[in-house]
Amino acid sequence: MEGKAENHSNSFFNNVFAIVQLIPFGRVTSYGAIAEYLGARGSARMVGWAMNASHTQITGIPAHRVVNRNGLLTGKNHFGSPKIMQQLLESEGVTVVDDKVVRFDEIFWNPMIELKINN
């Protein structure tokens, strides 16, 4: 049948990429929020792992818009240079101080809410 998900990882990674691409300009979200939206609460690490693969899998993934639950740029060291992530965020109007997103609770984009009530 057509409804076969080949590899679990492929589906999960693909879903993560899809959600990250839906993050609006100047907004951010967290690994846990994405994982929870995918029904894999507790597997936030896999979201981070998917991001790590994003630079080899697909391009155009705004991984800089994904931070941890505290708004901390924990993945900044994976952008080639530890300040790339901050510069990308600030170029979108997101203020970052001490590797932390300012007004994190205000610009936080929650897929659980934004995608749930959509249509």
Added chain:
DNA sequence: TTGCTGACCGACG
């Protein structure tokens, strides 16, 4: 195959 690591999160002391 086993064991360890990891861009996380929550709980515990």
Added chain:
DNA sequence: CCGTCGGCCAGCA
């Protein structure tokens, strides 16, 4: 406030 531990699961030696 800080350190530590368990859980989650994919990738790698």
